[in-house]
Amino acid sequence: MNAGFVLTKLLRCAATLFLALTFVFVVLRLSGDPVERMLPDDTPPEVQERYREMWGLDRSLPEQFVGYLRSVVTGDLGFSFRDGREATEVVMERVPATLTLASLALALMLGVGIPAGIFAALNKDTWLDRVTMGATVLGYSVPNFFLGILLIMLFSMTLRWLPSSGSGSWQHLVMPVVTYGTAYAGTVARFTRSSMLEVLGQPFMRTAWAKGVRWRARVLGHALPNAAIPLVTVMGIRIGAMIGGATVIETVFGYPGVGSLLVNSVAQRDLAVVQVIVLLIAFTMVIVNLCVDLAYTLLDPRVAALEARGGAK
Amino acid sequence: MSLSPTIAEGAAGAFRSNAAAVLAVESLAVRRGGLRLVEEVSFSVRPGETLCLVGESGCGKSLTLMAMLGLLRAPLAAEGSVRLAGRQMIGTPDAALDEIRGRDAAMIFQNPMSALNPLRTVGRQIEEALRLHTDLGGRARRREVVALLDRVGIADPARRAHAYPNQLSGGMCQRVMIAMAIASRPKVLLADEPTTALDVTIQAQILDLLKALQVETGMALVFVTHDLGVVAEIADRVAVMYAGRIVETGPADALFGDPRHPYTRALVECQIGPATPRGAMLDTIEGSVPPPGARPGGCAFATRCSAAMGICTVAPPAVSVGPDHVASCHFAGAGQ
Numbered sequence: 001m002n003a004g005f006v007l008t009k010l011l012r013c014a015a016t017l018f019l020a021l022t023f024v025f026v027v028l029r030l031s032g033d034p035v036e037r038m039l040p041d042d043t044p045p046e047v048q049e050r051y052r053e054m055w056g057l058d059r060s061l062p063e064q065f066v067g068y069l070r071s072v073v074t075g076d077l078g079f080s081f082r083d084g085r086e087a088t089e090v091v092m093e094r095v096p097a098t099l100t101l102a103s104l105a106l107a108l109m110l111g112v113g114i115p116a117g118i119f120a121a122l123n124k125d126t127w128l129d130r131v132t133m134g135a136t137v138l139g140y141s142v143p144n145f146f147l148g149i150l151l152i153m154l155f156s157m158t159l160r161w162l163p164s165s166g167s168g169s170w171q172h173l174v175m176p177v178v179t180y181g182t183a184y185a186g187t188v189a190r191f192t193r194s195s196m197l198e199v200l201g202q203p204f205m206r207t208a209w210a211k212g213v214r215w216r217a218r219v220l221g222h223a224l225p226n227a228a229i230p231l232v233t234v235m236g237i238r239i240g241a242m243i244g245g246a247t248v249i250e251t252v253f254g255y256p257g258v259g260s261l262l263v264n265s266v267a268q269r270d271l272a273v274v275q276v277i278v279l280l281i282a283f284t285m286v287i288v289n290l291c292v293d294l295a296y297t298l299l300d301p302r303v304a305a306l307e308a309r310g311g312a313k
Numbered sequence: 314m315s316l317s318p319t320i321a322e323g324a325a326g327a328f329r330s331n332a333a334a335v336l337a338v339e340s341l342a343v344r345r346g347g348l349r350l351v352e353e354v355s356f357s358v359r360p361g362e363t364l365c366l367v368g369e370s371g372c373g374k375s376l377t378l379m380a381m382l383g384l385l386r387a388p389l390a391a392e393g394s395v396r397l398a399g400r401q402m403i404g405t406p407d408a409a410l411d412e413i414r415g416r417d418a419a420m421i422f423q424n425p426m427s428a429l430n431p432l433r434t435v436g437r438q439i440e441e442a443l444r445l446h447t448d449l450g451g452r453a454r455r456r457e458v459v460a461l462l463d464r465v466g467i468a469d470p471a472r473r474a475h476a477y478p479n480q481l482s483g484g485m486c487q488r489v490m491i492a493m494a495i496a497s498r499p500k501v502l503l504a505d506e507p508t509t510a511l512d513v514t515i516q517a518q519i520l521d522l523l524k525a526l527q528v529e530t531g532m533a534l535v536f537v538t539h540d541l542g543v544v545a546e547i548a549d550r551v552a553v554m555y556a557g558r559i560v561e562t563g564p565a566d567a568l569f570g571d572p573r574h575p576y577t578r579a580l581v582e583c584q585i586g587p588a589t590p591r592g593a594m595l596d597t598i599e600g601s602v603p604p605p606g607a608r609p610g611g612c613a614f615a616t617r618c619s620a621a622m623g624i625c626t627v628a629p630p631a632v633s634v635g636p637d638h639v640a641s642c643h644f645a646g647a648g649q
Contacts, residue, residue: 203427204428207420207422207429208430209384210414210415210420212411212416212445214408222430226431301477301480
C-alpha cells in the first residue's frame with residue numbers, strides 16, 4: 001500500500017466530512033429559527049433574545065459557521081435542551097449500548113448469512129438452495145418493527161420468558177439482536193450466494209480442482225477469499241449504518257441506544273443532541289468507507305496494482 | 314532445453330517403444346442426461362508420447378480431456394473406462410481422485426491468466442501443488458518453486474515468485490501453469506488448447522518448452538487443439554474428433570500424409586500454407602457440426618461430406634488403413 005494512495009484517501013475523507021458538517025449546519029438552520037422552535041410560544045421576547053445570544057444565533061451566518069466548525073473541532077457542541085448537560089455527553093453515554101447491540105447483531109448477521117450463502121451456492125438449484133433462499137426472503141421482507149412486535153407477543157406476553165423492553169441483562173438483548181441480525185442475515189446470504197456462484201464458475205477454480213486441491217480447501221481457501229471482495233462493500237455500509245444506531249429496533253424494544261435517543265431528541269426538538277448524532281453517523285460512515293477502501297487494497301492485489309500505477313479512483 | 318531436437322526426439326522415441334500405455338481410454342462417453350456428447354472414444358498414450366486431439370469447437374475434445382481427470386460436474390457424467398497410471402478414473406469417488414489429480418496427471422488450460430487465482434502469488438500457487446503432492450518441507454518447497462520457475466524459463470524467478478498473476482503476461486502465466494503442472498513430476502500432462510490465447514511467437518516458445526520438458530521427464534502429453542499447425546509441431550499421434558467421436562486416428566505423418574477420413578481430408582485442405590496462392594478462395598467445410606441430439610444415424614459427417622452415399626446412414630466400421638492408423642469411414646479402405 002503506497003503512502004500517496006492513503007494520503008489521497010484521507011484527504012478525500014476530510015473533504016467528505018467537511019461537506020457533511022456544512023450540510024448539517026445548513027439543514028439545521030433551514031428548518032427555521034431554533035429558538036422559536038424550541039422555546040414555548042409564550043416565552044417573552046427578551047428571554048428569546050438571551051437564548052439567541054447564548055447559542056450565538058445573533059451573529060452573521062459566516063461567523064456562526066466558523067464558530068460551529070471551531071466547536072466541532074473542540075468537541076464543544078452545545079447543551080442538551082432537556083437536561084442541560086453537554087450534548088456530546090448525552091450521546092456518548094448511549095454509544096456503548098448501541099455498540100453492544102450492533103456488534104452482537106453483526107455477529108449474528110455474518111454468522112448466519114455467510115454460511116447460509118455458501119451453503120446455498122454449493123447446493124445451487126437443489127431444494128436445499130431453494131429452502132435457504134426462501135428463508136432469506138422472509139428474513140429481509142418482514143419489517144423489523146413487525147418481527148419485533150411478534151417476538152414481544154410470543155416471548156414476553158405469552159411465554160413470559162424475556163423482558164419486552166429496557167436493558168441491563170442479556171435477556172434484554174436477545175430479542176433486539178435476533179430481530180436486528182435476521183433482518184440483514186438474509187441480505188448477506190443472498191450476496192454471499194451470488195458472489196460465491198460467480199467465483200465457483202471461474203477457471204481458476206477448475207485449476208485448483210485439476211491440481212488435486214480437496215473440496216473443502218477449494219471452497220474455503222480459493223473461492224471464499226475471492227467471493228469476499230464484493231461482500232466487503234456491502235458489509236462496510238451496513239456496519240456503518242449499524243453503529244449509527246437502530247432507530248426502529250431500539251424504539252420497539254425501548255432499548256436505550258443512540259437510535260432511540262435520536263427519535264426522542266427529534267420529537268423534543270433537542271437540536272444540539274440531534275446535531276451530535278447526525279455528525280456521529282456522518283463520521284462513522286466516512287471512516288467505515290475509508291476502511292473498506294483500504295481493506296480492498298489488502299484483499300485484492302489487482303486494486304493494489306491499479307493504485308501503484310497512480311490510477312487511484 | 315539444452316538438448317538438440319534430434320537427440321530429444323530420439324530419447325522420446327526410446328521411451329515410446331518399450332513402455333506400456335500410461336493412459337488408456339476405452340469406450341469413453343460423456344452424457345448430459347439422455348444426450349451423449351462424447352461417444353465411443355478410445356485411445357492410449359505411452360510415456361513420452363504426444364497425442365493430439367483435434368477437431369472443431371464443440372466436437373467434444375475438451376469434454377474428453379475433462380472426463381479423463383474426473384472434472385465433470387452434474388449434469389455431465391462420464392462412462393466407460395479411463396485407466397491413468399494403472400488407476401481407474403471413471404466411477405471413482407471425486408475425493409479419491411484428488412490423490413491422482415495433479416500428481417499422476419496434471420492439466421494446463423486455454424486462458425492462463427484466468428486459470429490462476431488472482432489473489433495468490435504465483436509462487437504460493439505452485440507451492441500448493443508441491444505441498445499436496447510431495448513430502449518437501451516449507452523451505453525446500455520454496456526453493457523448488459524458484460527452481461521450477463527457472464526451469465520454465467521465467468527470468469528472475471526468485472522475485473517473480475512473489476508476483477500476482479495480474480502482474481505477469483499471458484505467456485508468463487502459462488509458464489507458471491506449466492511449472493505448477495510439472496511440480497509433482499506427473500506421468501501425464503493434459504493440455505487444453507494451452508497456446509490458443511497466446512501470440513504466435515509465444516505459442517512456439519510454449520510448445521518448445523513442453524517438448525523439452527517431455528524429453529526430460531518422459532511424461533505423456535495429451536494435447537487438445539484445433540490448430541493443425543500446432544499439431545504438426547508437436548504430435549506423435551493424432552486423433553481427429555467429429556461430433557463427439559474419434560473419426561480417424563494414426564501417427565501424425567501418416568494421418569496428414571494420407572488422410573483417409575473425408576473430414577480429416579477436408580480439415581487438411583482448409584489449412585493455409587506457404588503454397589496457398591494469394592487471393593485464392595480458401596477451402597471451407599460447408600455447413601456446421603450437427604448438435605448432439607440432432608446427429609444423423611450412421612456417419613455423423615455424412616450431411617457435410619461430398620462423398621456421402623446411401624450406405625453412410627449405416628454406422629461406419631473402424632477400418633485399419635495402416636500401422637496404428639484407423640479411420641471410421643465405409644470408404645476408408647478404398648483409398649483415393
